[in-house]
Amino acid sequence: MTNPTPFFDHDYFETRDVTLARLQKFSLDVVQRLGLDNPGGAFTGLVADLTGFHTALFGSMAAADAGIAQRRGSAQQMWGALADLQQQLEDDEALIDYKDKKHPGLRLAFFPNGREEYSRASLLTADLLFNRAAAAAQAHAAVLGAEFDAARYGTLYTAFKAGRGNTGAGDEQSAKARAEAQGQRTALTERLTDAVKLVAAQFLRDPARCAAFFRFELLSAGTPAAAAAVPAVSVA
Numbered sequence: 001m002t003n004p005t006p007f008f009d010h011d012y013f014e015t016r017d018v019t020l021a022r023l024q025k026f027s028l029d030v031v032q033r034l035g036l037d038n039p040g041g042a043f044t045g046l047v048a049d050l051t052g053f054h055t056a057l058f059g060s061m062a063a064a065d066a067g068i069a070q071r072r073g074s075a076q077q078m079w080g081a082l083a084d085l086q087q088q089l090e091d092d093e094a095l096i097d098y099k100d101k102k103h104p105g106l107r108l109a110f111f112p113n114g115r116e117e118y119s120r121a122s123l124l125t126a127d128l129l130f131n132r133a134a135a136a137a138q139a140h141a142a143v144l145g146a147e148f149d150a151a152r153y154g155t156l157y158t159a160f161k162a163g164r165g166n167t168g169a170g171d172e173q174s175a176k177a178r179a180e181a182q183g184q185r186t187a188l189t190e191r192l193t194d195a196v197k198l199v200a201a202q203f204l205r206d207p208a209r210c211a212a213f214f215r216f217e218l219l220s221a222g223t224p225a226a227a228a229a230v231p232a233v234s235v236a
Contacts, residue, residue, distance in 0.1 A: 037209075057188050063174075065174075067174030070167075071167050085121070085129065096110055110133060117129070
């Protein structure tokens with residue numbers, strides 16, 4: 001006799017072998033099929049639950065992806081501002097050296113440890129270097145003349161800090177959303193397990209009709225194109 005114990009499992013779909021993309025297709029398909037074959041509204045509450053759990057999970061995953069995208073863009077802004085600082089100093093170095101001949105100490109204000117210090121800039125030294133360059137630019141703007149853009153150094157520092165802050169915010173958003181998604185995935189897969197049991201109870205001894213609600217091939221890799229062509233279903 002077949003052992004009935006596995007049929008009472010609380011979650012048939014808890015395996016991580018099923019990717020989120022496949023789970024998304026499968027759960028959408030189940031919601032659609034329950035809505036189309038819902039005798040007497042027997043599955044109305046189930047559809048509402050699955051829709052809510054699906055929306056929560058994939059909303060969190062979208063938020064995680066948005067956080068990652070923000071981190072990448074902001075990191076580019078942060079490192080770009082640091083590279084721009086290095087380039088700006090390189091562009092201004094000849095002028096600084098020329099003015100230093102009549103105003104000794106000018107070059108020292110910008111490069112107390114040599115020009116190479118800026119080329120070795122890191123996140124640990126960035127604040128020091130930006131502050132030093134901006135302070136020197138403001139203090140000696142009159143000496144360097146109209147062709148020197150002192151405000152440029154402050155603008156670059158502002159861009160750097162904004163990029164750094166948004167990089168951290170993106171990391172935080174992504175981590176929070178992924179943590180929330182762990183519980184939301186379990187809630188969805190447990191309710192999908194309930195759906196299998198409720199459908200089986202609704203259509204006793206009619207395996208073909210029960211199976212029609214659950215296209216398990218959508219959970220497997222290498223799903224044929226025809227099987228994967230699921231009509232659009234709104235779960236908003």
